[in-house]
Amino acid sequence: MAEPLEPGRIVTGGAPGETARDAVLARIRAVAVPPPAAIPRDYLTSLSPDVDILERFAERVADYRALVHRATSGNLAATVAEALKGRGARSLVIPAGLPADWLIGLGPGIERQSDDPPLTYGQLDAIDAVITGCAVAIAETGTIVLDAGPGQGRRALSLLPDRHVCVVRAEQVVGEVAEALARLDPHRPLTWISGPSATSDIELDRVEGVHGPRNLDVVIVG
Amino acid sequence: MSGSPAGREPLPTFAGTPPFPEAARTALADEQLRRNLRHATTTIRTKRGRAVAERPDWEALRLAGAAIKDDVIARWPELLTQLEANVTAAGGIVHWARDGAEANAIVAGIVRAAGATEVVKVKSMTTQEIELNEALAREGIEAWETDLAELIVQLGRDLPSHILVPAIHRNRDEIRDIFRAEMGAAGRPAPADLSNEPRELAEAARLHLREKFLRAKVAISGANFAIAETGTVMVVESEGNGRMCLTLPETLVTVMGIEKLLPTWRDLEVFLQLLPRSSTAERMNPYTSMWTGVTPGDGPQAFHLVLLDNGRTDVLLDEVGRQALRCIKCSACLNVCPVYERVGGRAYGSPYPGPIGAILTPQLRGIARHPVDEQTASLPYASSLCGACFEVCPVRIDIPEVLIQLRTQVVRQHGWRARTFGEEPVAMRALSTAFANPGRLDLAERVAGGAGRVVGRRGRIGRLPLPGLLGAWFRRRDLPAPARTSFRRWWRSRSSRGES
């Protein structure tokens, strides 16, 4: 009979010369585990048709204490300018591929930076705000997903500046998580964002704003 | 965790935790701890109730989640090798580790090769389980925890007590004191006038950690899920410290328990509903990062995935106990557990506390193969079997069923030798014999009835200075005196009088 083990000390024996990979796989294969009869997928994968998806999205994003702006293609540039001004941003990083007409409302008070050539992290950290589009947005959970595509930039861009303005076009908003997954490419780096950075680590009380952008503005167009 | 200010004594570990009843006694005596825990668990319980009630399909999601995880275990080798192939094809490097020592050595080797002497860490249960920080410290590498609660634990030279909120046992005043006293030695000091406002405390952490994020060359993370079909790995978090670690350093090392797999991309439609609502009680957690290998020009340019066994294949051995491998570490079972709520996490003697700890730790420590130490053997008994954990578990782990199964393992393997078992095995056998024979039971009842009349007062037995388990009853409780006439005797006399 083996000796009782000390807490936290686990020693897994193996034949000499055997790789860890072979050993682990062999240990698993030594036990036959029957598969489940079926995987029941009786859950909801879309919202009921009577839900106004944009309305739901706006409401759920606002629940996270992000600021929600509704815009039309006509007043989008003005809305973006207002959002940035409202957050007191003086400098803005602009990812490659961002539609130029989103920015035509910006006044001279905001210094614009491009990420080409790439900024250093120190430079990015010193910039007040970032503006991006997104790949898809989810109404039910109030989530935007960035996939580093055109108008979004590499991940650091939407991370280091303290203010993030994200423009979401109506046709990018889906109802449920399942629909979002179907639209996304897992081979791209994905960042799912639901409200500003937050923590509940102190007495399980939610506080908005730790390391990620502490201010999130979502502009819904359409 | 000794990857903290140099030149100080090593931080505490779980080694040496006494068996659960003793550890619980100490914890129960700490009034502040009990208040903190009660406040926190009540808050999160209510919130979780709301987040779950919002999904009319919650039960369907649970059933799907359980089945998907069972499928993982049934096809484990196939899915692990599929993950390995897909991560490798996307530019990642996959390592395998039989145990904690192997995993720690792999990680230390990667950090050294990257020319780093410090790492930033995303909160990870797996690296706590293998005591990676301590191992790195022995190699001269400092590991900085960046999750707020982990930072509080690390700076406070403390042990974690909750899966999601490791510093749940601390209130805001204690946290302010720790920040004021300890931040300076680890880097940027806390402002001298720091208050106990959660907002200010979070701001202090932001400033303290920012310089570490910006200069770190290597980050270490765990993984919430990894998708075999695509090679995608993901981390679910709230603060953005995860994004910092997963994005800024040149090298990323992810240490992942081999049970963290999901077969397909689509399976996330289940787990991204189950996890946030069960864990932080939100519709969705603030940030989820997903990456597949390496993306040129974006994020770490070297990605290492360490696949860790460390006892997980032992969990497979018990056909009832193996459902613990479904666990997604949401911590819902802790928050509803009446035992956890009163004694806190550290009494469980492992980074996995509460109901899941009581079933996972003994199995990871090999209870299905050989005797375990007494502390481990006491864990399956750290429950009143009330079933609240099963009710909330998003992957339907029948924790009470597994607890009973593991108790059977404990008794079979070494119950009679364990100090905490006292006279129990003998009593159990005697009871079994008496109960299997109604005549003997009747006699025993008459003896008990007689004894009850001797020690009882007004139908109650009060303080009885008995040793062992029986005495434990009487320390704070009375017992009704056994009846003068048992029901059985009453019935017999009634039928002999011809009543009905």
Place this chain on the structure above:
Amino acid sequence: MKIALFITCFNDLLYPDVGKAVVRLLNRLGHEVEFPEDQTCCGQIHFNTGYRDECVPLVRSFDQAFDGFDAIVSPSASCATMVRHHHETVARHSGDASLVASVAEVSPRVYELSEFLVDVLGVTDVGAVFPHSVAFHPTCHSLRLLAIGDRPRRLLEAVSGLELVELPGATECCGFGGTFAVKNADTSVAMGEDKIGALIGTGAEVLASADTSCLMHLGGLLSRQRSMVRVMHLAEILASTGPAR
């Protein structure tokens, strides 16, 4: 219908009045009850503590004692749970095919008292009189394993004169938990004391439940604290026809 009373070892010795109350109640409702004298213990203590081998003879003797009845009624939700949910596990553990077969025969006929009254007999008003305020503790086994739901409440609400008071945190465990009460006595007592605190806050005269085991624990705490609150089994209230003695 041939009805057997499964008194449980616990009630037999410590709470015979509960068994007498069940008999009185069912007789009053016009049903004969038999008490198979070979019955002893369902094996719950052994099973839940990990002594599965020692549990096998108890399951066997249970099935022998209760063979041939249409309904086996028990005033203990946790013992009913043991028979209905776990006897099968024990039988499979024994490897004895005939035991597996007899468990499949006997176990489904076991009813906790309130289930039997409401589901089988179809009554909620049992004609009881009990002019007292009562707080009801819906024990974990009734609630989560047997899922007897609001049946005890419906029965109590129909009792003449009875005032049912809301027990805060009612669904939380009282801390008994079988051998948990002695193996982890400090935690068990801490849980029980919180439950007692909530109870006393309600001002109820009586604490009732469908499990005497939980009542033994809570009653033991109340008695040590010299509280005036009485603990009573659901059956005793339903059998009552006037003020408590």
